[in-house]
Amino acid sequence: MTLVGARDGSLRMPVAAVTLSAWADLACTGNTMLTRAAVDPMLTVAVAQRMAREYLQGGDPAQPLASPLYADLRGLPPLLMQVGDAEVLLDDTLGVAEKAKAAGVDVTVEVYPEMIHVFQLFAPVLPEGQQAIDRIGTFLKQAGR
DSSP: OHHHHHHHTTOOOOSOEEEESOOOOTTOOOTHHHHTTTTOSSOOHHHHHHHHHHHHTTOOTTOTTTOGGGSOOTTOOOEEEEEETTSTTHHHHHHHHHHHHHTTOOEEEEEETTOOTTGGGGTTTOHHHHHHHHHHHHHHHHHTO
């Protein structure tokens, strides 16, 4: 996770950050990888597992810089985490949000009903996508004050 790497490298942190359908567990252990597989046309378990193997090149999927679910999340900036409830990565977002909150991070989670992976991409034709993008703008403007 870029934020964890930046923090550990003593880099200047942003005032806030946003995740869209966060893939936070390259081990692909989230229950929604299975329970949402039939309803999320954007990402399948097989594709996620293949991408994880290609990215990790034999590395441990539980290493914190690859999978924030396994990282120490203390000291991160406020987070807005958006996810659809019909996507395979729902548990990834919820798991990181819970862990970040436990570490004292200010986290706002927005779960959009019946939305699939990266539904924000469809903002030109999907009202929920535009609503999510508008919400991101509001969140970042408020964080920058």
